[in-house]
Amino acid sequence: MSWEVASSFAALASAPAVLVTLVAELLLLGLRAWVVTTRLDLTRQVHLLLDGAVIALGFMFLLLVFLRFVTVG
Amino acid sequence: MHGATGATVALGLAAIALWLVAVRHAVYSHMGQLGLVSVLGKTYFIGLALAVAAIAIELTRVRLHEVRLLGLTVVLVVFLFGTACAIEPVAALTSSWVHAGYVQYVFEHGRPLENYNAEFSWPGGFSLAALVIGFMGQSNALDLLRWFPLAIELLYLAPLLAIGRASGVNRRAQWLGIALFYATNWIYQDYFSPQALNFLFFLVVIALVLTGWKPLQRAGAPRLERLRDRLGSWRSAIALRRLRGEDAATDWSARQVLGVLGVLALLCVASAVSHQLTPYAILLALLACLVSSRLGRPEVPAFVLCLAVGWLSLGASNFWFGHLSLIFGSIGQLGSSFGQNVSQRVTGSASHRLIVDVRILITAALFGLALLGAARRGATSRTLELLVAAPFVLFAVQNYGGEGLLRVALLSGPFAALLAASAIFPARDGPIPPMLPDVRFGRHARGVLAAAAGVALLSFAVTTTVVRGGNDAYESFSAGELAAVDYVYAHIAPNKTVGVVAPYLPIGQRDVSSVKFFVAIGGGDNAISPHRVRKILIASHATYVILNTAQLEWGEIVAGYGPGWQSSLEGALVNSGYRVVPARWGTTATVLYRAKGR
Numbered sequence: 009m010s011w012e013v014a015s016s017f018a019a020l021a022s023a024p025a026v027l028v029t030l031v032a033e034l035l036l037l038g039l040r041a042w043v044v045t046t047r048l049d050l051t052r053q054v055h056l057l058l059d060g061a062v063i064a065l066g067f068m069f070l071l072l073v074f075l076r077f078v079t080v081g
Numbered sequence: 082m083h084g085a086t087g088a089t090v091a092l093g094l095a096a097i098a099l100w101l102v103a104v105r106h107a108v109y110s111h112m113g114q115l116g117l118v119s120v121l122g123k124t125y126f127i128g129l130a131l132a133v134a135a136i137a138i139e140l141t142r143v144r145l146h147e148v149r150l151l152g153l154t155v156v157l158v159v160f161l162f163g164t165a166c167a168i169e170p171v172a173a174l175t176s177s178w179v180h181a182g183y184v185q186y187v188f189e190h191g192r193p194l195e196n197y198n199a200e201f202s203w204p205g206g207f208s209l210a211a212l213v214i215g216f217m218g219q220s221n222a223l224d225l226l227r228w229f230p231l232a233i234e235l236l237y238l239a240p241l242l243a244i245g246r247a248s249g250v251n252r253r254a255q256w257l258g259i260a261l262f263y264a265t266n267w268i269y270q271d272y273f274s275p276q277a278l279n280f281l282f283f284l285v286v287i288a289l290v291l292t293g294w295k296p297l298q299r300a301g302a303p304r305l306e307r308l309r310d311r312l313g314s315w316r317s318a319i320a321l322r323r324l325r326g327e328d329a330a331t332d333w334s335a336r337q338v339l340g341v342l343g344v345l346a347l348l349c350v351a352s353a354v355s356h357q358l359t360p361y362a363i364l365l366a367l368l369a370c371l372v373s374s375r376l377g378r379p380e381v382p383a384f385v386l387c388l389a390v391g392w393l394s395l396g397a398s399n400f401w402f403g404h405l406s407l408i409f410g411s412i413g414q415l416g417s418s419f420g421q422n423v424s425q426r427v428t429g430s431a432s433h434r435l436i437v438d439v440r441i442l443i444t445a446a447l448f449g450l451a452l453l454g455a456a457r458r459g460a461t462s463r464t465l466e467l468l469v470a471a472p473f474v475l476f477a478v479q480n481y482g483g484e485g486l487l488r489v490a491l492l493s494g495p496f497a498a499l500l501a502a503s504a505i506f507p508a509r510d511g512p513i514p515p516m517l518p519d520v521r522f523g524r525h526a527r528g529v530l531a532a533a534a535g536v537a538l539l540s541f542a543v544t545t546t547v548v549r550g551g552n553d554a555y556e557s558f559s560a561g562e563l564a565a566v567d568y569v570y571a572h573i574a575p576n577k578t579v580g581v582v583a584p585y586l587p588i589g590q591r592d593v594s595s596v597k598f599f600v601a602i603g604g605g606d607n608a609i610s611p612h613r614v615r616k617i618l619i620a621s622h623a624t625y626v627i628l629n630t631a632q633l634e635w636g637e638i639v640a641g642y643g644p645g646w647q648s649s650l651e652g653a654l655v656n657s658g659y660r661v662v663p664a665r666w667g668t669t670a671t672v673l674y675r676a677k678g679r
Contacts, residue, residue, distance in 0.1 A: 023395055030391040034384060038346075041380040045338045062383070069387060073394045080402070
């Protein structure tokens with residue numbers, strides 16, 4: 009069984025990967041803003057889950073950008 | 082009261098009349114080494130003084146008349162930013178012509194030119210301009226160039242008013258602050274450029290945020306009289322609650338907030354795809370608002386960061402492939418950044434060095450007054466102070482080719498000006514008390530304050546007039562110089578080269594990908610001697626060489642070449658096989674074509 013996530017760091021940090029992560033992060037940020045602004049009645053756990061997803065995906069995006077600079081730049 | 086009302090209106094109208102007389106009688110061809118001020122007569126300065134006097138009188142009325150203040154501010158803007166547009170026959174600054182060329186390329190081809198230069202990696206502004214000229218039924222942006230500085234400065238007025246109103250300073254400081262911003266804006270980044278447009282985006286974003294959110298006032302919160310209380314309030318700036326936006330409140334409905342967030346998102350997208358630096362300035366300013374309880378939605382700075390970094394890594398990859406040091410090489414290099422931005426600019430003739438020294442002095446004076454204003458005012462938050470400081474983080478990270486400090490001064494300018502105005506008209510209430518005791522002027526208070534406001538504003542306005550146009554001897558162009566460039570464009574074959582000594586002529590506005598340019602001084606190395614310039618230019622084998630008055634003035638003022646250097650160069654070019662094109666454009670330009678082996 010292969011545990012390889014990608015054939016190389018360059019492949020991992022390819023433009024489509026960065027773009028998908030970027031779009032996902034922007035959508036999550038928009039969702040969070042909408043949820044909090046409209047005071048949607050969600051449980052505390054759902055709020056934490058949303059915050060966690062935003063932070064995790066944000067880190068992933070920045071990491072992929074860093075890899076892209078390092079491998080492709 | 083009606084007499085005094087009539088007086089300020091009369092002063093404003095007289096100021097405009099004197100401005101019209103001044104620009105009508107200015108003779109552009111008489112411009113000397115001090116630039117624009119050398120063709121401005123006493124009439125201009127008398128008119129400027131009348132406008133400033135009217136503003137000072139209006140500022141000290143018992144009841145402010147904001148419509149009159151608005152009108153007088155517009156008069157001041159016309160003086161400071163419309164004079165060059167009116168006097169100089171064509172748009173100044175080579176970069177504005179180059180940007181017009183980029184717009185034309187996008188208009189003709191429907192896409193930016195790849196692998197050409199850094200600016201084309203952020204093509205949003207050029208695309209917008211191409212859309213605008215299409216709507217106008219034009220085929221190029223040349224008609225927009227000449228009056229663009231005045232137009233964009235007037236557009237800045239609306240968000241500046243909103244920022245002033247929401248910033249926490251009192252109304253008099255708001256109006257004086259806006260006038261001081263204009264009076265200290267010598268920075269000349271308002272020519273036809275992406276940064277001028279992006280500064281508008283920056284101001285609108287900050288205006289929306291400051292208008293929408295205020296610090297949440299908690300009942301029973303103590304006034305921060307003691308140092309321990311002040312330090313405690315600073316610690317709370319990085320508390321999780323603050324970073325989640327829970328310390329800011331808004332009077333807007335949920336629908337209004339969502340609408341504003343949508344507008345902010347669009348502005349951030351527009352900025353991210355049209356300028357390298359402004360998105361990061363917006364990010365820092367939003368973080369400043371967040372930590373000072375003036376932003377209730379932390380998603381907004383995160384959104385800006387993702388967009389800016391995302392465009393850099395994806396859309397602008399042509400820019401940094403193999404040149405990562407251009408982006409990250411100056412991180413922490415404060416000494417060399419400062420040298421490139423300040424020390425290395427203080428060169429050239431005595432008049433040029435004077436211009437540069439006075440520019441530094443204006444900025445230092447503004448920030449000094451801002452410091453005094455910060456100490457004299459009471460406030461609900463230190464947002465203004467943080468907004469002044471935030472752009473300096475940019476300077477620590479990226480020197481921006483030696484222009485970083487200029488951009489930082491511009492981005493801090495509106496907020497520093499509001500603080501500087503608070504030195505004269507401080508608000509004294511708010512949970513954060515002033516650091517200095519109040520000063521009372523007794524029954525002469527109105528006169529003293531009017532005099533202080535008038536003297537400060539007039540001093541800045543006069544010096545800004547002098548230094549803003551101080552380089553116009555070589556950064557502005559005549560109709561003859563434009564005619565010479567048009568001749569070359571009409572006769573040069575594709576993929577041939579135009580040679581110049583230094584990039585000071587109205588060139589670049591067409592045939593972006595097909596006509597090449599050779600600049601003898603390369604990347605702005607003023608240390609190259611005229612003899613070496615001659616050798617480099619001859620060795621370039623450029624098909625056409627253009628020598629013009631602006632390059633001549635640059636050589637004498639900045640590079641320190643002796644008088645007649647350009648005639649010697651022309652003689653050397655003729656001896657090496659170039660021929661002079663019979664001039665149909667007066668004596669302001671000489672076009673030479675390479676007769677041998679064209």
